[in-house]
Amino acid sequence: MKLYPFVIEILQILVLLAIAPVFAGWVKMLKCWSQGRSSPGLFQPYRDIRKLFSKDVVLAENASWIFRFTPYLVFGVALLAGCIIPILSTDLPLAATADVIVLVSLFAIARFFTALAGMDIGTAFGGMGSSREMTIASLAEPAMLMAIFTMSLAGGTTSLSQMTQVILSGQSVFRPSMAFAFLAFLLVAIAETGRIPVDNPATHLELTMIHEAMILEYSGRYLALVEWAGMMKLFLFFTLGIAAFFPWGIAASGDLYAVFSAFFFMGLKLGIEAVFLVLIETGLAKMRLFRLTEFLGSAFLLATLGMLSYFILE
Amino acid sequence: MQIAAQIIGFLAALVLLTAFGMLVQRRMTALIHLFAWQGLFLSISTAVVGFMAGQRHLYISSLLTLSLKVILLPYILHVLVRRLRIHREIETVVNVPLTMLIGVALVIFSYHLTAPVRELSTLVTRSVLPIALATVLIGLLMMITRRHAVTQIIGFLAMENGLFFAATSATYGMPLVVELGVALDVLIAAFIFGIFFFHIHTSFDSLNVEQMARLKEGD
Amino acid sequence: MIFTPIDIASSAVLLFLFLAMFTFLLSRRQRLMIDICFSLAAAASLLGFIAGAWTVAGGVTEKIVLLFGLPDLPFHLRLDPLSGFFLTVIGLLSFFVSVYSIGYVRGFLGKRSVTSLVVFYCLFIAGMFMVVMADDALIFLISWEIMAAASYFLVLFEHERIENRRAAFLYMVVAHVGAIAILLSFGILAGLATGFKDFSGYTFDAMRATQFPVGGATAAFLLAFFGFAAKAGIVPLHVWLPEAHPVAPSNVSALMSGVMLKTAIYGIIRVTFDLIKVFPWWWGALALALGLISAVMGVLYALMQHDLKRLLAYHSVENIGIILIGIGLAMIFTSFKLPLLAALALIAGLYHTMNHAMFKGLLFMGAGAVLHATNERNMEEMGGLIHRMPWTAALFLVGCVSISALPPFNGFVSEWLTFQAFLLSPGLPNPLLKLLIPLGAALLALTGALAAACFVKAFGVTFLGHWRGHHNPSVHEANWPMRFGMIMAALTCLLLGILPAMFIGWMDTLSAQLVGSKIGASSGAYGWMWLTPVAPERASYSGMIVFWGIMAVVVSTFLLLHVRPGKIHRAPVWDCGFEKINPRMQYNATSFAMPIRRIFGFLFSIRERVRAGSNPGHAAFPVRLNYSLRIRDRFWGWLYQPIVVSSFWIARHLGRLQQGRIQVYLIYSFITIIVLLVFL
Known part of the structure; x- marks a missing residue:
């Protein structure tokens, strides 16, 4: 057994833990700039997390163990996902643990428990958030699966590392199926990470919040974990997109130099992707809940067109 | 050659995407833009086919498409929309997700339908044929599902786009004379529709085609 | 080796039958009866489980011909990996449920006699064991009927409620329509096996040895599929399921949903993969399509429910759909030789x-x-x-x-x-x-x-x-x-989740x-x-x-995080500072499903009404709001209502034959005799 891949695995976790807040800060910063405000700086999320960790917890009277267990679970899921997605290198010992479908289901289990935690306190807001979150998730899931299906057609695999390697060694440049799948993935990722136009991460306006409504009653270290995991999820979805569609730069071997250049490329691509995210978020208004069927329907349509164009055109 | 086929495939995918975009788009100006984009993709793909097959007259068709469907017709439609002040949202008869699913079914149906042709054909562009047919059918679907007269015209024009695409992909284009004739027809049709719309609009104060049910006798 | 799996399985069945027969001896001592009978039932289930697991692991096929049966048509039992697998599933769950029942059935003590529950419980499991072990059409159908009848009486256990009686009746009707279809299907297969000459084609062995013509096989498959689909609750034959499963005692619901439906899956697999063997791809496509419809409709119906057991019953429709998806795909792949x-x-x-x-x-x-x-x-x-x-x-x-x-x-x-x-x-x-x-x-x-x-x-x-x-x-x-x-x-559940490679190796x-x-x-x-x-x-x-x-x-x-002891204060709910919160303000089952109900509402017939009570002060500030919601299964109106109406219509008209006068009945007999004499 080689030791080297394990070093990379640990490196990936550290990158995930450290860079995810910076990435969230970067997105916030871009957003502030684009709206003509001055930003709190790149490292504000760190300061927020630290502050929350040092505070005491105020727990609702009837909170059960599910409410207290959920933050740890959500955090654990995010870390595990970070071991599987090829962020820096495809040579990961844990990569075989999960393919893309499992990965999506991992996020689903975090969502399941967050929704339960939302209902645990017994407030109207919590239930509302859970109900909406699960509705959106059920509409997003078919589109996500269809996108995965299209992605898996080219390489004949659903394993993320394998997919990345297939693209890295591929010749075909104009793959309409991949373009469609990417667009579909983008829409689904927006829905899954709760960004505008599906959910507004910054809102605390009672009737429009979805994810925030579920975690409304959290405080102290619980809230810190949930927030941190949320940032990690955003980061992971972006790196997932990179690994599946733009993997150029990800190290195929465990070479130290390649890993460093992979880190550099990752930063570059994330920086650019954040710009696109912010453009979408500033350009669009939040949608009505029942307009989301059309939004996610379009995602499904795009993914299906990708699948069809693979069979018809390629 | 391989790369050209890939480009054509990619453009075909974009044509299909714009067709679906038109099918589900609610806003009038965006709809016209999508139509223009579809014309552009069509024009480029015609040029690429012409380059690949060495058919000179396809360049002319390509230019014709560009001038007519990317510039002139969208311009006319824009003028129409602005004059009649109808850029608000368009109501659809069937809800949007269902329309999308029907559209997907149409694509699969056209793929199934063109299977024998694809087997006979030896052209590089034969794989595009189902998409061209699907574009025609989606155009028709759009005419069925929309209530607004202007969107119905766009649907009609999209159908024509599909036919043109089918011609280039199945046989490397129709003879130039036929194409010129069709182009002229489309142009004149668009003008006539334009004039009609003004009249419909003045007499009904709306372009909702359901209003025309009132023309029926006996009500 | 003294015992073989089939011996163990048969002894498990015998033990169940024995329990069913002699339970009444203990009917005076209800508490003791529960303890003894369910412990023995658990033991017998465990025997079934062992026999099944052993068969699958060994991959052997064993047969026995019973000494009794109809004249010249003895009963055949057989244990091959397929029946072994289902025996494992049934045995394992009935083991768990029997242990559970020891505690659960105690809840009825003092309220009603549980003797019938125990008797039919044992018969029910015995029936299921025999269905999967049957190796000829006769014993298959007999076991199938034992299973259906026993479960009918179990559904009827709390028979004083009208809804239970109605559910049981509906269940019986659908089960019997299905059973007739299965009977006809086996009839076709048995007939084709011998060329409609004699009855020797009734064994599954004879059917296995036959190359069926496509037309006959298709007819048999469609009939069998219909019959088994009625038992499995595949949409649109699912309407009995959410009525019958919830009203049975919960330990029985667990068995009905958990394993009785699976006997239908067993039947489908047995008939297609084992008896008919060669089939066109559209059979698989049919199964796949119905599986998908069942899965989606089942879960959507489940979402609309607010009765916990009914919700679970609809999920059985969904899961049977998922199982059928796998089987349908397998059929498609098989027909294309993959x-x-x-x-x-x-x-x-x-x-x-x-x-x-x-x-x-x-x-x-x-x-x-x-x-x-x-x-x-x-x-x-x-x-x-x-x-x-x-x-x-x-x-x-x-x-x-x-x-x-x-x-x-x-x-x-x-x-x-x-x-x-x-x-x-x-x-x-x-x-x-x-x-x-x-x-x-x-x-x-x-x-x-x-x-x-x-x-x-x-x-x-x-x-x-x-x-x-x-x-x-x-x-x-x-x-x-x-x-x-x-x-x-x-x-x-956990073990099957984290050690799948081992179980798949076993399968x-x-x-x-x-x-x-x-x-x-x-x-x-x-x-x-x-x-x-x-x-x-x-x-x-x-x-x-x-x-x-x-x-x-x-x-x-x-x-x-607990290295540094952080304090946890328990405090009233914050809820954005809202103070007058009460339990009725929580999201409930109806409100939770509201977005989904609205999005997929077109699949149901929904009537939603909000009525404002009158207010003497001002109409804009109603005192009471009355909300009513009625969700109906569209299939009931499309498929079942016409059948119900027409059966009543036919029954009414046939009722005229009942005159009550003896001469009229004699005329009927007379005409029958004449007709028979003319034609025979």
């Missing part, structure tokens, strides 16, 4: 059969515990039970996570395998199928996500938040036998028997910890690492 893919799809379907038995059994047992404790089935009245029933809540949660297809539990493994089978559909030579089948995968994904939503609702409304009811009942935790039955089922003989290919070796290519269904490069999953990975992070984060 045995490896067929093996994968079949294993996926069968694995889900096993999984569904475990988690659905667990969930019904949990629902039984809730019912036992609160006397309430309506979720709108419940809430906050996690504080008073911690064991039941935790175990029910395991079931919820499993059925929602979330890793690392078992439901996920089988759905994942089904997805993998879907992902291999591009290997099919038929271009149209290639384009259509992926859409089925999307529907399956939709089903999975909706199921998760539904179980957030079920668990959240029942166990979390505050009690919603008006009166506050004295809720007590389930007693130990009940807890023990549920714990074992929950552990099985190898099954796919070898039915489709002639194995995936055990390829799915264990990375060792027992990883599941790699086709090839490691294609897809892999390790439930073990997912489970322990998440657990490790959870525990280490917890410990890290």
